[in-house]
Amino acid sequence: MDITTKNTEAPPPAPQPTVAEQKRAARGATRPGDRIFLGLSRGSGILLLVIMAAIAGFLAYRASIAISKDDANFLTAFEWNTGLLPPKFGIAVLAFGTVVSSIIAMVIAVPIAVAIALFLTHYAPRRLRGPIAYVIDLLAAVPSIVYGLWGALILVPHMTGLFGWLDEYLGWTGIFSWQAGAPRSMLTVGILLAIMILPIITNVSREVFRQAPQMIEEAALALGATRWEVIRMAVLPFGRSGVISASMLGLGRALGETMAVATVLSPSFTIQTSLLDPGGGTFAQNIASKFSEASELGRDALIASGLVLFVITLLVNGAARMIIARRKEYSGANA
Amino acid sequence: MAKRIDVSGLTAYYGSHKAIEDISMTVEPRSVTAFIGPSGCGKSTFLRTLNRMHEVTAGGRVEGKVLLDDEDLYGQGIDPVSVRREVGMVFQRPNPFPTMSIFDNVAAGLRLNGNYKKSELGDIVEKSLKGANLWNEVKDRLNKPGSGLSGGQQQRLCIARAIAVEPNVLLMDEPCSALDPISTLAIEDLIGELKERFTIVIVTHNMQQAARVSDRTAFFNLSAVGQPGKLIEIDETERIFSNPSVQATEDYISGRFG
Numbered sequence: 174m175d176i177t178t179k180n181t182e183a184p185p186p187a188p189q190p191t192v193a194e195q196k197r198a199a200r201g202a203t204r205p206g207d208r209i210f211l212g213l214s215r216g217s218g219i220l221l222l223v224i225m226a227a228i229a230g231f232l233a234y235r236a237s238i239a240i241s242k243d244d245a246n247f248l249t250a251f252e253w254n255t256g257l258l259p260p261k262f263g264i265a266v267l268a269f270g271t272v273v274s275s276i277i278a279m280v281i282a283v284p285i286a287v288a289i290a291l292f293l294t295h296y297a298p299r300r301l302r303g304p305i306a307y308v309i310d311l312l313a314a315v316p317s318i319v320y321g322l323w324g325a326l327i328l329v330p331h332m333t334g335l336f337g338w339l340d341e342y343l344g345w346t347g348i349f350s351w352q353a354g355a356p357r358s359m360l361t362v363g364i365l366l367a368i369m370i371l372p373i374i375t376n377v378s379r380e381v382f383r384q385a386p387q388m389i390e391e392a393a394l395a396l397g398a399t400r401w402e403v404i405r406m407a408v409l410p411f412g413r414s415g416v417i418s419a420s421m422l423g424l425g426r427a428l429g430e431t432m433a434v435a436t437v438l439s440p441s442f443t444i445q446t447s448l449l450d451p452g453g454g455t456f457a458q459n460i461a462s463k464f465s466e467a468s469e470l471g472r473d474a475l476i477a478s479g480l481v482l483f484v485i486t487l488l489v490n491g492a493a494r495m496i497i498a499r500r501k502e503y504s505g506a507n508a
Numbered sequence: 509m510a511k512r513i514d515v516s517g518l519t520a521y522y523g524s525h526k527a528i529e530d531i532s533m534t535v536e537p538r539s540v541t542a543f544i545g546p547s548g549c550g551k552s553t554f555l556r557t558l559n560r561m562h563e564v565t566a567g568g569r570v571e572g573k574v575l576l577d578d579e580d581l582y583g584q585g586i587d588p589v590s591v592r593r594e595v596g597m598v599f600q601r602p603n604p605f606p607t608m609s610i611f612d613n614v615a616a617g618l619r620l621n622g623n624y625k626k627s628e629l630g631d632i633v634e635k636s637l638k639g640a641n642l643w644n645e646v647k648d649r650l651n652k653p654g655s656g657l658s659g660g661q662q663q664r665l666c667i668a669r670a671i672a673v674e675p676n677v678l679l680m681d682e683p684c685s686a687l688d689p690i691s692t693l694a695i696e697d698l699i700g701e702l703k704e705r706f707t708i709v710i711v712t713h714n715m716q717q718a719a720r721v722s723d724r725t726a727f728f729n730l731s732a733v734g735q736p737g738k739l740i741e742i743d744e745t746e747r748i749f750s751n752p753s754v755q756a757t758e759d760y761i762s763g764r765f766g
Contacts, residue, residue, distance in 0.1 A: 386603075388599060388601060389603055389605060389606065391561065391564065391599065391603070392603040392604070392605065392669075393605070393616075394561060394564055394592060395559065395561060395592055395596065395597035395599075395670070396592065396593070396596075396616060396617040396620060396670075396673065397589050397590065397591075397592040397593030397594075397617065397620055397621070397673070398589070398592075398620055399589050406605060406616060407605065410605070410606075410607030410608075411606070411607065413607075
């Protein structure tokens with residue numbers, strides 16, 4: 174009854190869509206397909222964050238247990254004895270080894286990778302570019318244990334000549350002195366890491382250089398620039414931030430590389446002042462070689478060291494972003 | 509030091525494709541010559557053969573002769589790099605070096621060519637920017653990036669960069685086609701001033717522009733798509749636009765074609 178009277182009376186004005194509703198309608202978010210997709214993408218985004226937070230929380234919790242039981246200074250101690258009572262362990266050697274081997278790898282790999290990328294984009298005959306790029310892609314796909322085996326069986330024996338030479342001419346610096354012993358040292362590890370990260374840095378740099386705008390290169394050419402001058406004026410400045418990003422990708426791999434380092438390095442909990450003397454260790458190598466036989470506390474200690482590696486990687490990435498952002502005004506993005 | 513350009517029997521190829529065929533013309537020093545013609549007729553290609561930029565494209569090569577006064581640009585042992593230092597170029601879209609400041613953009617060519625003292629460099633940069641009618645607009649921000657300027661200012665910056673090295677010839681490939689009418693007017697006025705010092709060749713799609721800025725006009729055409737472009741006629745601009753000797757030219761400029 175109520176209903177009929179309402180219907181016969183002046184009908185209520187049709188609800189005016191609010192501004193927000195109009196916007197939503199314009200976006201089309203009310204269609205079922207859009208709603209499902211919105212839900213899916215938002216849900217997976219949230220899920221990812223939750224998983225990340227859970228992992229971080231778990232690791233931090235386990236690490237805090239280990240660190241609270243540590244009788245030595247976790248950051249500065251030169252030993253890793255989780256079986257002792259009380260346990261003594263510290264990450265100083267691992268941090269040193271990880272950073273040093275990665276620096277060696279970057280110093281060797283970045284200039285070579287940039288040179289290869291420039292060769293492929295600006296010097297190589299067109300019909301060679303594809304095949305060479307393909308071979309480099311293949312190098313990136315080789316599993317790291319294969320690099321490790323190659324390093325241990327072929328690279329290490331061949332390093333003695335280089336080590337002898339370095340010791341003879343640069344031994345006085347202290348960094349390159351060699352007291353004999355197998356060349357399973359930080360320098361060998363660094364060289365192997367350099368070979369491993371070369372393909373990724375090369376490939377990303379090549380993409381960046383290829384996108385250097387043609388019209389800027391022509392501007393340099395029209396001023397009478399030689400090919401190298403074109404690269405210096407128009408290609409390198411444009412590709413600078415891309416090369417930094419590429420290097421960071423490589424550095425990430427070098428910092429976290431496990432099997433290749435574990436296969437080549439002869440580890441010890443000492444810091445060698447010479448890059449040629451065997452010994453030292455890296456975070457990932459230490460975890461890999463100790464994890465399977467570690468006690469509960471030992472595992473927690475290893476997790477704590479992994480967290481430190483994570484923090485180092487974050488710092489490095491943050492630094493790289495700052496470098497890229499600092500000269501944004503002059504970047505090729507304004508072209 | 510403006511120089512005369514003397515082209516005889518020039519044919520240019522991209523790989524096996526013949527882009528322009530058998531072009532001969534003379535461009536007098538301290539004059540403006542405009543190239544007009546439909547798209548694809550090879551006028552830009554021809555322009556680029558005049559400073560050997562044509563060779564930058566894969567498979568680019570030429571037959572024939574281009575004399576700059578008495579020097580053959582395609583002679584034995586002539587380095588294309590040194591040709592481009594003598595024959596400057598301004599492009600269709602303004603292309604200042606985005607990673608360089610305004611000052612460094614203008615100084616870029618000078619730094620390639622040799623060692624200048626800092627004060628010398630400053631003087632030449634100022635002179636060039638004044639020559640490009642840009643000095644008053646940028647003198648307070650020479651250290652800011654060139655890419656922060658407006659399109660018209662960027663194009664004048666590119667002209668300043670080109671004239672800083674005192675080329676003998678200045679080539680302009682549709683220098684105003686990406687600019688608004690006011691910036692276009694500024695560039696056209698500038699061309700009028702620059703022809704006191706340089707030999708200028710300009711490609712344009714805008715026939716009023718050709719009529720306004722040039723002393724002589726060359727009309728290019730092609731018989732069909734895929735066929736090489738040819739020079740139809742070159743004459744005093746006034747004559748080309750009032751009483752051309754070839755029917756195709758008249759059809760083109762009166763809009764009955766292309």
